Amino acid sequence: MTEDYRPNTYSLSYWEQDTFFRGIDTIVLGSGIVGLNAAIRLKELRPKHRVVVLERGPLPIGASTRNAGVACFGSLSELMDDAAHRPVEEVLSLAEERYRGLLRLRDRLGDEVMDYRPYGGYELFLPSEAERYAACIDIMDSYNREFSSLTGRPDTYKVTDEAIKNFGFAGIEHLIFNQAEGQIHTGKMMQALLAKARSLDVQIYNGVEVTHWEEEEKTVSLFTAQGWKLQCRSMLVATNGFAARLLPELQVRPARNQVMITQPVPGLRFKACFHYDRGYYYFRQIDGRILLGGGRILDVEGETTDSFGTTPLIRDSLIDLLHHLILPGQRVEIDGWWSGIMGVGDQKHPIVKRYSDRIAVAVRLGGMGVAIGSLVGERGAELLTDT
Numbered sequence: 001m002t003e004d005y006r007p008n009t010y011s012l013s014y015w016e017q018d019t020f021f022r023g024i025d026t027i028v029l030g031s032g033i034v035g036l037n038a039a040i041r042l043k044e045l046r047p048k049h050r051v052v053v054l055e056r057g058p059l060p061i062g063a064s065t066r067n068a069g070v071a072c073f074g075s076l077s078e079l080m081d082d083a084a085h086r087p088v089e090e091v092l093s094l095a096e097e098r099y100r101g102l103l104r105l106r107d108r109l110g111d112e113v114m115d116y117r118p119y120g121g122y123e124l125f126l127p128s129e130a131e132r133y134a135a136c137i138d139i140m141d142s143y144n145r146e147f148s149s150l151t152g153r154p155d156t157y158k159v160t161d162e163a164i165k166n167f168g169f170a171g172i173e174h175l176i177f178n179q180a181e182g183q184i185h186t187g188k189m190m191q192a193l194l195a196k197a198r199s200l201d202v203q204i205y206n207g208v209e210v211t212h213w214e215e216e217e218k219t220v221s222l223f224t225a226q227g228w229k230l231q232c233r234s235m236l237v238a239t240n241g242f243a244a245r246l247l248p249e250l251q252v253r254p255a256r257n258q259v260m261i262t263q264p265v266p267g268l269r270f271k272a273c274f275h276y277d278r279g280y281y282y283f284r285q286i287d288g289r290i291l292l293g294g295g296r297i298l299d300v301e302g303e304t305t306d307s308f309g310t311t312p313l314i315r316d317s318l319i320d321l322l323h324h325l326i327l328p329g330q331r332v333e334i335d336g337w338w339s340g341i342m343g344v345g346d347q348k349h350p351i352v353k354r355y356s357d358r359i360a361v362a363v364r365l366g367g368m369g370v371a372i373g374s375l376v377g378e379r380g381a382e383l384l385t386d387t
Contacts, residue, residue, distance in 0.1 A: 009227055020203070024052050024232040026384060027222065029246070031055035031204055032064035033105075033369050034362050035238035036193040037377025040108075043200040045385055051202045052232070054222075056209035062241055063369055065190050066340030068259065068282050068293050070273045071102050071116075071182040072371040075123040076136045076143065076157050078279040082348055092146050094349060098371035099150055099180060105189070105374040109196070114189035119272040121181030122160070124325075125174040133174050140176070151180045167270050170328035183273050183284055184370065210246070213359075220358050234358045234387040236380050241341035242306055243363040250351060252364045254306035255342040258314045259293035261286070262322070263333040276321075283326060289335065290326060292318050310337045342367045352379045358387050 012021070026042055028035045031053045042051045059065055074095050082091045106116055125133040140157050147156045160177040197204065209225040213235070222230045237246060241254040265288060273284035281294035295314040296303045302311065315337070323331070343364045345351075350372060351364045362380030365373060 012228055020205070021052075021228075021230050023050055024230070025049035026051050026234045026236065026387075027220070027230065027232040028053045028236045028238055029210055030060070030062070030238035030240065030242075031194070031206070032060040032062050032238065032240060033190070033193065033373030034240065034365065034377040034380065035060075035236070036190075036197050036202075037108075037374045038236050038238055038362060038381040039197050039202045039204075039377075040193070040200060041378040041381035042384070043197075043202055045381065047200075053197070053202060053204040054208045054210060055204065055206045056225075058206055060190055061341075062239070063257070063340035063342050063365075063367075064373070065186050066259070066338055067186055067257075067367075067370065068273070068284060068291055069184050069186045069189075069286070070121070070282060070284065070370065071184065072368045073098050073102070073121075073178060073180045073182075075121065075178060075181075075275040075279050076140060076176055077123060077132055077277075078275070079143065080132075080136060080139060081278045086348070090349070092143075095147070096150055097375060098368055099147075101372040101375040102182070102370070104378075105370070108374060109189065109192045113192045115185035116182055117184075117271070118182045121178045121273045121275060122163070123176045123178065124169070124172050124274060124276045125176070126171055127173045130173075133176075136176060147180070153179055156180050168328070170325055172325075181273060185286075186370065189370075212246070215356055215358055234360075234384045236384060237355070237359065237361045237363065238377065238380060240343035240363050240365055240369070243343060243361065245306070247355070247361065250361065250363065251345045251347070252343045252351065253304055253345060255296060255344045255367070256303045256305050256307070256309075256339050257293055257296055257342060257367070258303075258310045258318070258337065258339045259291065260315075260318055260322075260337050261292075261335050262290045263335045264288040265290060265327065265330075265332050276325075281318075281321060283321075290322065290332070292322055292326070294318070306341050308339050308341070310339055342369075350376045352376055352383070354383050358384075360384050 028039050160175045210222050213222045219231045220235045243252045280297040283292040295317045348366045352362045360383040362376050
């Protein structure tokens with residue numbers, strides 16, 4: 001016998017191996033926003049190369065289709081909080097990356113396809129946050145000057161307390177409007193990326209989980225949970241929050257975010273997206289419903305997990321926010337809950353680098369995948385152009 005007898009194993013047939021998995025130039029692990037942008041860029045650079053994307057889930061599992069659909073340019077208190085832990089120059093540079101990355105995504109797919117809406121975003125401040133609000137006001141002019149050439153606006157951030165009465169929220173003392181913020185329909189965005197990749201003859205296979213690999217002189221051999229052995233000339237790891245499963249030495253931790261969506265709410269009075277508590281909470285209107293998520297700050301250790309699910313602590317906090325701040329005095333039914341898995345680290349900056357001669361990584365999006373995923377994927381692809 002040429003191989004061990006393995007009962008109840010779904011082994012590849014000769015036809016499957018020969019048709020789907022032979023002669024692969026590059027395998028991309030992960031079909032999220034980073035992985036698909038990488039695959040598309042690889043085909044643009046080398047149209048004749050065979051590029052295959054492997055995805056362990058039935059859909060791009062992780063965060064790409066499980067987020068709030070906010071463009072994530074960054075609320076002022078979020079940027080201020082970042083600057084407390086790293087040089088201001090790095091914070092500004094990453095903000096620029098976020099803005100340019102969104103422009104790249106819009107240019108690649110088109111606003112109509114992914115339902116991009118430049119409605120802006122509001123940051124909410126309660127009376128108990130007077131000190132944080134004052135600190136934001138202190139830096140607002142300097143940040144506006146820094147971003148003026150980027151956004152084309154002299155006042156990317158501005159105080160809009162007069163708008164408080166328009167939304168019907170309770171207990172809000174101040175609003176800072178972020179004119180550079182926007183929102184998309186992430187399901188439509190990912191559907192368009194999948195279609196774009198397939199139009200370039202990128203093969204995408206779902207339900208294939210890679211457990212480990214071996215790098216040889218001229219190839220990389222990948223081994224799957226199904227017991228398959230696949231080979232390619234180069235590989236890109238784009239699994240973001242799940243990267244530690246394959247590369248535990250990377251400085252990437254999973255971070256779960258929990259999200260709810262309500263039943264339709266008659267008479268909703270807002271279109272923009274909203275951030276609260278340095279961006280740890282966020283909500284928006286979609287199809288006449290309220291989508292609300294966040295709360296990871298309540299249990300950072302517990303939410304450092306790559307397991308999906310929701311918890312009573314965070315569910316209760318989101319329900320309280322919904323009923324007491326967003327829709328005070330109203331009762332609305334919750335239609336569903338879900339969670340997404342982000343990739344974070346001690347540094348709020350993506351990891352895009354060569355891991356070895358034939359392997360590159362593009363991970364740790366830090367919850368900014370919509371904004372920077374396009375650029376991160378493309379840069380990861382460009383690292384493999386000489387293999």
